[in-house]
Each structure stands twice: as C-alpha cells, then as structure tokens.
Amino acid sequence: MKDGKNIVKANNNQNALAFFGKITASMTHEIKNVLAIIQESSGLMEDILTMSDNTDLKNKERFIATLDRIQAQIQRGINITSNLNRFAHSPDNVQERIDINDLIQQLSILVSRFAHLKKVELITELDNSPFIIQANSVQLQMLIFNAIEIVLKHIENGTLKLISIHANEQLKLHICYDLMTDDQFNCISACEEWSLIQKRLLEIGIQLLIGSDQT
Amino acid sequence: MDELKILLVDDEQEFVTTLAERLEIRNMNVSVAMDGETALRIVQKELPQVIVLDVLMPGLNGLDVLERIKSIDSKIQVILLSGHGSTKDGITGLKLGAFDFLIKPIDIDELIIKLNEGWKKYCESK
Numbered sequence: 001m002k003d004g005k006n007i008v009k010a011n012n013n014q015n016a017l018a019f020f021g022k023i024t025a026s027m028t029h030e031i032k033n034v035l036a037i038i039q040e041s042s043g044l045m046e047d048i049l050t051m052s053d054n055t056d057l058k059n060k061e062r063f064i065a066t067l068d069r070i071q072a073q074i075q076r077g078i079n080i081t082s083n084l085n086r087f088a089h090s091p092d093n094v095q096e097r098i099d100i101n102d103l104i105q106q107l108s109i110l111v112s113r114f115a116h117l118k119k120v121e122l123i124t125e126l127d128n129s130p131f132i133i134q135a136n137s138v139q140l141q142m143l144i145f146n147a148i149e150i151v152l153k154h155i156e157n158g159t160l161k162l163i164s165i166h167a168n169e170q171l172k173l174h175i176c177y178d179l180m181t182d183d184q185f186n187c188i189s190a191c192e193e194w195s196l197i198q199k200r201l202l203e204i205g206i207q208l209l210i211g212s213d214q215t
Numbered sequence: 216m217d218e219l220k221i222l223l224v225d226d227e228q229e230f231v232t233t234l235a236e237r238l239e240i241r242n243m244n245v246s247v248a249m250d251g252e253t254a255l256r257i258v259q260k261e262l263p264q265v266i267v268l269d270v271l272m273p274g275l276n277g278l279d280v281l282e283r284i285k286s287i288d289s290k291i292q293v294i295l296l297s298g299h300g301s302t303k304d305g306i307t308g309l310k311l312g313a314f315d316f317l318i319k320p321i322d323i324d325e326l327i328i329k330l331n332e333g334w335k336k337y338c339e340s341k
C-alpha cells in the first residue's frame with residue numbers, strides 16, 4: 001500500500017514538473033518572439049540610419065552605437081531564453097539520453113546569476129567529445145546545481161571553473177575554485193549534503209571532485 | 216533569370232512586416248502573410264520562388280502549409296522558421312521537402328544568403 005502511495009506521489013511530482021515545464025517553455029517561446037521583433041526593429045533603424053546622409057541626422061554615430069548596444073542585449077536575452085527553453089523541456093522525459101557536457105554548459109549559463117551575486121565568475125572547460133548517459137535530466141541538473149550552490153555558499157570573489165574529463169567509463173567533474181583555502185576545502189568536503197551528491201552522481205558514472213585545480 | 220519573389224509567413228505581424236521592410240530596403244520583392252490560408256492564396260496567385268515559413272502558427276501550421284505548397288509547385292523553395300531551440304521541427308520539415316531551417320531571431324545577412332541559395336536552387340530545378 002505504501003509503495004502504491006509512493007508511486008502516486010512520484011507521478012504527481014512528475015505531472016507538476018511537466019506542467020511548470022510546459023508553461024515555462026511556452027512563455028520562453030513568446031519572449032523569443034518579442035526579442036525577434038525588437039531585433040528586427042532595431043535592425044531596421046540601423047538600416048535607415050545607414051542609408052541616410054551624414055548631414056541628415058545629428059549624432060548619427062551615437063545612434064548607431066546605441067543600437068549596437070541594444071543588439072548586444074538582444075543576443076544576451078536570446079541566449080538566456082534559449083537555455084531556459086531547453087531547461088523547461090527537461091521534464092518531458094523521465095529517463096533520457098543526455099550529453100552531460102551539453103547539460104553542464106547549459107546549467108552553467110542558468111547558474112551564472114547565482115555566481116555573479118557572490119562576485120564569482122563561473123566558467124566551463126568541458127571535454128570535447130560527448131559523454132552520453134541515461135538519466136533523469138531534472139534530477140541530474142538538480143544534483144549538479146546543488147553541488148555548485150554548496151561551493152558558492154563558502155566562497156566569494158574569484159573564478160569557479162567546471163571541468164569535465166572522460167576517464168574510462170566515468171566522467172570526472174572537477175569544480176575548481178582558484179582562491180580555495182584549506183578551510184573552505186574542508187568545510188565543503190565535510191558537508192553531509194556534498195557527500196550525498198557525490199554518492200548519487202557516482203551511481204550514474206560521474207565522479208564529483210572539488211579543489212583549487214584539477215590535480 | 217526572373218526577379219526573385221519572396222513570401223514571408225508568420226503570425227507575428229510586427230515581426231513579419233518589419234522583416235519585409237528590411238528586405239525591401241535591400242531591393243527585394245517581398246509579400247507577407249500572417250496565416251497559412253493567406254499564404255496558400257498568395258502562392259497560387261503570385262508564385263513566389265522562395266518562402267520563409269514559420270512552423271508554429273494558429274490554424275494551418277507551417278508543416279501543413281509546406282506540404283500544400285509543395286503539391287502546388289514542388290520547385291518552390293521553403294525556408295522554415297521556428298522560435299524553438301530544438302531542431303526536431305527542422306528535421307521533420309527537411310523530410311517534407313523544406314530547403315532549409317532557421318531559428319528565430321534571425322540574422323538578416325544569414326537570411327539573405329539562404330534566400331539567394333533558395334532562389335539558385337529554384338532556377339536550377341526549372
């Protein structure tokens with residue numbers, strides 16, 4: 001009976017995730033449409049400015065420079081919404097084939113805001129070849145996110161690098177912090193939740209490591 | 216070689232009209248449609264050689280419109296347009312005879328390259 005209740009609860013959780021995912025994916029699609037219109041409108045303004053004679057408009061160069069800044073922010077918005085859209089599609093399948101390097105890259109963009117709030121620059125250095133695993137994408141992203149979050153709780157400033165290296169049938173995920181002190185390393189390593197994440201990642205073939213570099 | 220006639224199809228009116236204006240500035244002959252049914256009427260009447268077609272539209276979706284365009288004139292080259300990051304629609308579209316696939320927002324220079332490639336392919340298949 002208890003097993004039956006657990007299955008119902010798991011299905012409810014999956015349905016709730018799927019609902020949030022569906023609505024978020026739909027909204028990101030709408031945001032992309034808005035960005036596309038802004039992009040074309042600013043592009044049209046630039047076209048008109050480029051066509052016009054220099055004497056037609058005072059401060060023409062300043063307008064063009066401002067439009068360039070708008071275009072750069074549109075690109076930033078597109079990158080964010082594209083990643084958010086892919087993230088929103090994560091609950092579509094309970095188990096799926098995932099390229100872990102691809103997933104880390106996407107997650108790093110979504111997590112960069114959390115790092116930024118700690119004045120930390122988050123960068124990736126990922127193995128060139130894909131590393132495919134069969135896993136639940138939402139749970140896997142949560143585990144890696146939680147690992148990054150634990151590290152961010154203990155640090156401020158500097159650079160946090162996510163490095164993936166294929167070794168035999170495993171993938172080593174190094175979370176490297178350039179300003180890591182012994183105290184910080186010990187606090188993170190001794191954290192109960194950290195050990196739990198390490199254990200769960202290892203079950204799906206990912207060895208999670210922490211340090212100031214990948215050695 | 217005839218003049219290139221382009222048809223842009225997208226239910227986002229602001230997007231499609233602004234894009235059309237940008238192409239007209241570059242001396243291109245452009246028509247617009249905001250839904251699949253209107254697009255098919257323009258195809259019958261004006262016979263554009265290259266069509267830029269949004270996948271996700273109310274009413275007839277882009278893939279349905281693509282099939283009907285190809286049954287009217289298989290030489291017409293269709294570039295599919297999607298707001299999704301996924302390439303799933305693109306692959307389906309290519310199987311149905313689409314010439315190429317772009318993800319919104321698009322780069323105008325890239326679009327012009329694709330339009331010219333589509334036109335070249337249309338002329339070669341005549």
